[in-house]
Amino acid sequence: MTTEATLSALTTRRHEASSTAWFWWKETRQLAPLIALLATVSLLIIVINAILDAAIGGQLRFRLPHEVTMLVFPGLFATGAGPLLVGQERSQRTIDWLALLPISSQRIATTKLLVAIAGLAVMWLFALLVITTFGLGRRETSYWMIGSTTGYSGNPFSYPVWISHSLFVLVAGYFVAWRIKNQFYSLIALIPLAFSPVIATSLVSEYVGRSLQTGQLDWINFGFTLLGIVIVTPLTYRAAIATLGAADAPAVTPLLDVSPHSPASETNDAIAPAFGTQxxxxxxxxxxxxxxxxxxxxxxxxxxxxxxxxxxxxxxxxxxxxxxxxxxxxxxxxxxxxxxxxxxxxxxxxxxxxxxxxxxxxxxxxxxxxxxxxxxxxxxxxxxxxxxxxxxxxxxxxxxxxxxxxxxxxxxxxxxxxxxxxxxxxxxxxxxxxxxxxxxxxxxxxxxxxxxxxxxxxxxxxxxxxxxxxxxxxxxxxxxxxxxxxxxxxxxxxxxxxxxxxxxxxxxxxxxxxSIPAMHPNQRQQLLNEAQSAPASSHRFVSIPMGGFLDSFQRLSYPYNDPMRDLKESLEHYQMDPQASVRLLKSRPDDNFIAQTNLYDYQRWHGGMMRARLRWRQAQNDPAQNDPAQNDPAWAELASWLDASGVLLSALRRGRLLTDQEIADRLEVLLIDTLRHDVPPERDDDAAVQMAIAAIGTPASRSAARRGAVVATLQSLLRNDKDRYYNFRLTALECQPEGLVGWMEPRMQDAFFIALLEGIEASAGRSEDQGWRLKLHALHQPGGVFQTSRYGDEMRSMPAMETMTLGRISGYGQLWGRDWEYVNFNHRKQP
Amino acid sequence: MSATRKTSRDRAMIALTLTPPIALILFCVSAAATWQAGSATIRPLLEQSFSSELIDSPSPEAADYAARTSKEQTKSYRELIAAVDSLNYQYQFLFDALAEQEDLFDNLDQEHPVDAYIAEYLADAAPLLEMVRQFKFRASAIWQPNELGNPYRFSNGMLQSRGLTDLLMVEFRSAVRDKQTDRAIEAFDLFERLDPGINASASQRILPLVTRSIASGIWGEAELNQLDRRVHGSRDLEDIWQNRLRGTKLSQLPWLLRGEVSESWRYDAIPKTYAPSRRIQWLRHQDEFSRVRGIGTLAAIKQVIELENEWASQSESALDLALQIPAYNQHHHPGGSTQYFAILFAGIANERRYARTAIAVARYKLKYGDDPATLDDLSKVGLPRSETLDPTGHPFLFESDEQGCRLGNAAIEFTDGRGYSGLFDSRDSTLSSIVKQFVMLEFR
Incomplete structure (x- = not known):
């Protein structure tokens, strides 16, 4: 009796609700791998976006807007729910087991669909919550970029369209899963079905002829989607019932003529072809x-x-x-x-x-x-x-x-x-x-x-x-x-x-x-200390107009300017007077100014001095000029150039930029060449000549000046990394893989400085060592031939005046350690 | 139970699945073999034009340049150029003013406002001109320190090397206006010796100036003969054409032999490889160009255009292209536009003919005291008829009446209504493309 009571109690307690709860829980649990997958995929997208932004910073022209990572959740969920809950079960035959349970097929079909819809709702809530909380959908930050196309996804009306579309895709997924047994075919069939509202919309817009606005297209899309949901849902239901119910009995075929179908041949035909190997x-x-x-x-x-x-x-x-x-x-x-x-x-x-x-x-x-x-x-x-x-x-x-x-x-x-x-x-x-x-x-x-x-x-x-x-x-x-x-x-x-x-x-x-050796931290610290304690760091900079004063004449490039008037005015304004250029330096010789100028202007100075030299040569060769008086105009001009160059050279040597030292080198080469070839020994007692000779340095002094510039450049580089004007340009960086340039730049700069320091030492000691030259060549002229470059022995054995670049620097240190550095003027110095 | 006996079905099944991968492997292997074979044929092709030592030298371009030039005048030339450059910078607006003047030789007796500045300029330039006369610079004695074989080659370091040619052109102008013909001839001579390069811009060629000066009537018979000899003896265009092609080939030797192109990621981010068949195709195209005959004629231009069009619609279908990375069509077209040079040379040839015709008219006038009635009359002073033709093969426009005679540099006063179209479909556009601007000389 107690058993009966217990049984009846059990019977009464077992009602529909518990089986529903259990069923819902089963279906939800089946969705777990899908949720895990979606989490993984959105995480991947976030990570990829972050890496791309951080490491390359816009060089890779592909970017997804942030809300895509969130929309992955409802979108992929809608696509995957049906095939997972229905298709997978069908292929694993567990659907047959489900059909055997005392649950009506309507209940099974409806529950499966409702579970998915509930899941979709949860996904949407989650996505929209994240989007609104983090403000992902704003127009300014939310853009996508593929290649050269950029687009914005800030259309607020689209969200209802997407929600309804995802619902449609969900239902369509169920439909194909119930209808088609083969999972692959059902997925293939899902694609056009899922896109059908979009296709219908574009057909309508084609039919209408003119291009419709985005808002109108959205409405039409919305309409088709709702229509789709309304049509497909009952079809799904019917397909589900058909699948879960009893299978139809095979059709009865009328009896065929038996003779060609002997039992033996029937059996044989039914066997699969025989193979020998596995x-x-x-x-x-x-x-x-x-x-x-x-x-x-x-x-x-x-x-x-x-x-x-x-x-x-x-x-x-x-x-x-x-x-x-x-x-x-x-x-x-x-x-x-x-x-x-x-x-x-x-x-x-x-x-x-x-x-x-x-x-x-x-x-x-x-x-x-x-x-x-x-x-x-x-x-x-x-x-x-x-x-x-x-x-x-x-x-x-x-x-x-x-x-x-x-x-x-x-x-x-x-x-x-x-x-x-x-x-x-x-x-x-x-x-x-x-x-x-x-x-x-x-x-x-x-x-x-x-x-x-x-x-x-x-x-x-x-x-x-x-x-x-x-x-x-x-x-x-x-x-x-x-x-x-x-x-x-x-x-x-x-x-x-x-x-x-x-x-x-x-x-x-x-x-x-x-693989590119970097500077040892100790060495860098040493160099920085050296830069810090340099006496020149307290000197003042002064800009020297080496190019004459034509630049103060602003020529406006109007096409209707009168060229004759421009010509007249420019000639009146132009002044290439070396003494005028160095007036400030001469007036305060104790102030130890640092002259600032540029290569373009240096070329003007070089040319001007050359004109003076040529005039002087003509004057010397001119048979009419018998009396080389001390104050003839050609000599006076050359003397003024010599004097100004001497003053300028000393000021340039104090320069703290690499370009300043290169200009100083060129000026010194010019001066030495002038003194050797155009200044006769008779004129050595001229004050201007002595000024020039005094300005010529020694390998040691030049090396100290160059070293000062190198460490100063290093110091400014380390002090301010964001300032892109480093006074030098490493062409080698342009031939490296694009993504590595940022990483290689500091190491290549280190290699550059090391090579410069080696070069300074080598030229001070007059060593034949090629190492620093090979390194500088590789940095400035990547892919080039060393032997024919200015770092190679062939050009270095020629006089510097004949090979040096005047208007631009194709590489630093091309003049270091060449023959001009070791010329001695002591015998021409007046006490 | 692994049965070892293979039935025909087994073989068929396994064969069916193995055939495509094996066929693909065979395809790739034969592509690689074609690549190797192609690579091996490039050097013999090059050895037809260049010696073995030249090909093996670290920079064939530099070795060739050093063999063609000497350093005799390098030092003086560089000194001069620096000085000239500085001078021209001071007078830069003078050149702008001169460029706008079209009538400089029209009336030699009339003072022109720019004359004073020219005189000033030439006074400042006197020592430099003296140096030019003294050294008589010629291009083959001036080895420029170009770093051939390196990026940014032609870095001889001078910002402007056209200073000297500008100076000589001003000197020529001034000499003509001063009616000092020997000075003018000397300036012309010195200019030609410098050989400023055939692809120097039109303003750097002195011949148009010389032609314009002929109409001014300052030249005597002997001088005109001298001028004619010089124009007739100018560098052969065919020669310059072949040299240009040879120079391009030389500069591309690393690419041809090894497929190396040093490219900056600013221009081309994706590392590329070039199949031998593509390189050989380029070589063959260059050889086709060097076989074009009649450089300086319209036929040559048309032939070049035809060749380029033919090649633009064909491409190699060699196997080794399948192993190129990343695409079949890799853009690497060194050497500049050959069509441009063909057109340029035709323009230069026309200028030379025009100069000679003008000289002949002046000589006729001096010899017979009267204007020639037609261009055929010029045969009396020894000018062949072929020298009086414009690029389209028609005689230059020549009008002779009581006021004097006028000679045009083309058969018709052409205009290209579409602007410079670069096409050759009509006479106007052909003349406009080649001759660029119609010039009419009035002989006094």
Whole structure:
């Protein structure tokens, strides 16, 4: 009696509500991997965006707006819920078990749908909450950029459209999952169905003829979406009921003529073809069981190829031809799905178990599973290669054809996509999740590896290693996969793959950057101390107008200016008087000014002095001038130049910029040449000549001055990193991989300073050491030939006057340590 | 149970799957073999034009330049150029004023406001001109310290090396206005010896000035003969054309032999490789250009345009292109536009013919005391008929009446209504592209 009471109590307590709760909980739990996937994907997008912003800062012209990371949640959820909750269950046959439960099929269908709708609502709330809290949707910060196209996504009306569209996609997902048994086909069918409101909207706008405003398009889209939901929901319901109910009895076919169908032949025909080896049947089975899917994938490749053929045949893209561009991405998508089809196709898990039970070695199974997709890929690449041999790759024939990538480039991309996809399909349990994850991951991997190749100088061998890593990972996991014991080791393997792909390019780039020796911190500190204690650091700068005063005459470039008037005025304003230029320096000789000037002006001074020298030579050779009087005008002019140059040289030598020292070098070369060739010994007692001779330095004094400039430049560099005017330009940076320039710049600057210091020492000691010259040449003239440059022995053996650059500096230190430095004027000095 | 007996079905299955990958590998291997074979043929092709030592030297361009020049006058030239540059900077507005003057030789007796400045300029430049006369600079004796083989080559360090040519042109103008013909001839001579380069801009060529001066009637018979000899003996255009192509090839030797191009990421971010067939194609194109005959005629221009159009619609279909990275069409077209040079040379040839025709008219006038009635009359002073033709093959526009005679530098007074279109479809546009501007000389 107690038992009866207990039983009745149990019976009464068991009511519909508990089974509902349990059912809801079961469905929700099934959604867990999808949520985890969505979290991973949005995290990936955030990380990628952050890395791109931080490391490259806008050089990579691809950027997604921040709200995309949030919209991933509802968007991908809507796509994945139906196939996950229904499709997966159908392929694993658990739907049959569900149908056997004492729950009505209406309840099952409705609950599944309601769970998904509730989940979608939660996703939307979460996304919108994050977006509004962090203000992600603002127009100023929320923009996307792909290549040269930029767009804004700040249309507030779009959100209701997106919400309703996601609902439609959810319901459509359920519809295809219930209707079509094969998961792959259902996903294929989902794509056009999901886009149907958009397609309908564009058809309407085409029909209307004129382009509609965004607001109107949104309304039309909204309308079609609601229409879609209204139509598809009852169809879904009906399909669900049909699937969950009893299957129809097979149709009765009338009795055929029996004679050709003997029992023996019937039995024989029913047997699958016999093979001798183990590999061949696996291959046959791959082809046979996935005929439809492979046909679709090959079809996608073919369509994409034909679109490319058509685009390469025409010059202009009008009308329908412009739409062909949208067909091109079908090829990488097909490659990705081929990769997924290796381990995830209809009945894949049963197949693997079957093979494992038959004792097929995991190596054979791996090769046999990859055989068909790889041969399809190779075949398409081969066709692409052969087709390209018939195409004219010239801009004038077809811009598209001119930009076609080569077979080896396509091979690399296809290999990356395939490799990542097949690894994802082994690693992820369900088809729908791998279908969502694989394209995203292969896109990220392909983007990252091409960035590494283009901007980080990653070698081809490294690319091959990165492509091989996922293949090796799936190979090594094959045995465990066949035994279904791959978790959790497969996560370890996944970690290794991710590490290889992300860290190998970084590692190679780092070792490349580190291969340039940097200055030791001690040495840098020493140099900074030296700069700090330099006496010249307290001197004042004064700008010397070496170029004459023509620059004060502002010539406005009006086309209607009277050239004669300009000519007259310019000649009145121009003054190339060396004494006038150095007046300030001469008037206060004790103040130790530092002269500031530039190379363009130096060239004017050089030319002016040359004119004086030539006039002096003519005067000397002029037979009419018998009496070389001390105050003849030609000599007076040359003397004034000598005097001014002497004064200027001393002031320039105190300069704290590298360019100042280079100008001082050139002025000194000019002065020495003048003193040696144009100043006769008779004139040595002239005050101007003595001023010039006194200004000529010694190798030691020059080396001290140069060193002062080098350490001062180093100090200013370290003091203010943001100021881009460093008074020197390292051309070598322009020939390094673009992404590494920022990292290499400090090290190359260090190498530059080290080479300069070595050069200063070598020229002070008159050493023949070539090392510093080779280094400077590599920094200033990358890729050039050392022997024919100004750092090479050939040009250095010529007199400096004949080879030095006047108007620009093509490299620092080209004048150091050459013969002019060791000329001695002591014998010409007057006491 | 691993059965080892292969049935035909097994073989068929395995063959079906293995064939595409093996075919792809074969494709790539044969592409690589083609690449190697192509690389090996480049050097023999180059050795047809250059010696082995030249190809092997660290910078073939520099070695070739050093072999063609000497350092004899380098020092003096550099000194002179620095001084001239400084002088020209002071008088920079003089050159602007002169450039706008079209009528400088029209009336030699009339004072021109710019004359005073020219005199001032030349007075300041006297020592420099003296130096030029003393040294008689010639291009082959001036080795410039260009760092050939390095980036930014032609960095001889001088900002402006056209100072000397500007000076000589002003000297020539002044000599003509002063009616000092020997001074003028000397200036012309010194200018030509400098060989300022055929692709120097039009303003740097002295020949148009000389031609304009002929109409002023200052030249005597002997001087006109001298001028004619000089113009007739100018550097052969064919020679300059071949030299230019040779120089381009030399400068591209590293690319041709090894596929090396040192490119800055500012211009081209993606590292590129160049297949041998592309390099050989470029070499062949250069050889085709060097086989163009009749440099300086319209036919040569048309041939060059035809060749370029033909090549723009074709491309190599060699196997090794499949191994290029990243695309089939890699832009690397060194050497500048050959079409531009063909047009330039035709313009120069026309100028030379025009000068000789003008000289012949002046000689006729001196010899017979009267204007020639037509251009055919010039055969009496020894001018072949071919020298009186414009680029389109028609005789220069020549009008002779009581007021005097006038000679144009083309058969018609051409205008290109579309501006300088660079096309050759009509006579006007052809003449405008080649001759650039119609000039009419009035003989006094």
């Amino acid at each position: 590999t061949a049947p696996i291959i046959w089975q791959s082809l046979h069981s996935a005929k439809g899917m492979l046909a679709i994938l090959v079809g996608m490749l073919l369509i994409s190829f034909l679109a490319a053929v058509q685009l390469a045949a025409v010059d202009r893209y009008r009308g329908i031809t412009g739409l062909l561009f949208w067909l091109l991405p079908l090829a990488p998508l097909a490659v990705c799905w081929l990769g997924i089809s290796v381990f995830k196709h209809d009945g894949a898990s049963q197949r693997i178990r079957f093979l494992a039970d038959r004792g097929v070695s995991h190596r054979k199974a791996y090769l046999a599973l990859h055989a068909v997709p790889i041969s399809i890929l190779s075949g398409s690449l081969l066709i692409y290669g052969v087709w390209n041999m018939t195409v004219v790759h010239e801009e004038s024939v077809s811009g598209f054809a001119a930009g076609l990538p080569t077979v080896v480039t396509m091979l690399m991309f296809a290999a990356v996509i395939y490799s990542i996809s097949q690894w994802v399909s082994q690693f992820v349990r369900t088809l729908i999740l791998s279908v969502i994850l694989a394209p995203i991951l292969s896109l990220i991997a392909a983007g990252w590896l091409s960035f590494a190749y283009v901007s980080l100088g990653f070698p081809i061998l490294g690319l091959v290693l990165c492509i091989a890593a996922p293949m090796i990972a799936s190979w090594s996991m094959m045995r465990r996969y066949m035994d279904s014991t791959d978790r959790p080791v497969t996560f370890l393997a996944a970690g290794v793959v991710v590490a290889v792909i992300t860290l190998l390019p970084v590692g190679v780039a780092t070792s490349y950057v580190l």
